[in-house]
Amino acid sequence: MEKLDDVDKQLLRLLQQDAKLTTKELASQLGLTLSPVYERIKRLEGLGFIKQYVAVLDKSLLGQPITTFCQVSMRYHDKAFIDKFEEEVQKLEEVQECYHMAGQVDFLLKIHVGSLNEYHDFVKYKLSQIENIGVLNSTFVLKEIKHNLGYFIP
Template sequence: MEKLDNIDRDILRILQKDAKTVATVIADQLGMTKTPVYERIKRLEKEGYIKNYIAILDTKKIGESITVFSFVSLEAQKGHLMDEFLLKVQEFKEVMECYVVGGEFDFLLKITIRDLDGYYDFAKSKIASLPNIGAVKSAFVLNEAKNDYQYPLL
């Protein structure tokens, strides 16, 4: 895997802003020709720097939902029990993100769900029903002040 140079970083910055930007437009912005830009994009995809192209949805237009951050701790932090938890959580469509964290809790989950009643049902029937759950503490998002999908390429 090649190391990223400044041109690669510039291409990634452009694609993060708009993944539909075509190689010709990127080449114009960078003062290059289309072919080397296209080849770099293909290499960045092949090497896994670009994992996927997605549409970022305006969730307010789609329908009512709430975002909940749940901090989960396990009763025992044995490796295989943590792995089992991670595998199970990946099956839950409500869990948008899952992080293994250090400190007081073992995991941080970002959950998007219909409403508080929906969260209660989710927490009771899915999270609390998993083996080895020690504690779940949740914070409910009241207002989204910033949500940026662009990774800061230094």
């Protein structure tokens, strides 16, 4: 993996804060000219440090104020069942994030819905229809204390 210099790190910090900054604005903040900043961005994209640019939306304004973390434990743990679960969960639009875990729980899902009734229907008609699920344990977010989309860059 290529090592990042201090300018690369500052550039990544700036883009994490506001990906709409123009190359001119970035150059000004970094004390560089346009061309080196443009080349650095292209290099960082090519190396995979920058995976994509997205707009962060307000879940409440979208009618999805309920955030749930759902722990899923499988009955059987062979490769075919794990692969099938991973394939099926990709199709569930309510699932924002899914992690394969080590420990007592097999998968952790982060889910956004509009109401508890919507979550009930999601579990009943979608999630529980995936073969081999043994136990579902849901936890509901009461208040979001910290939500940082960016990564710490030392």
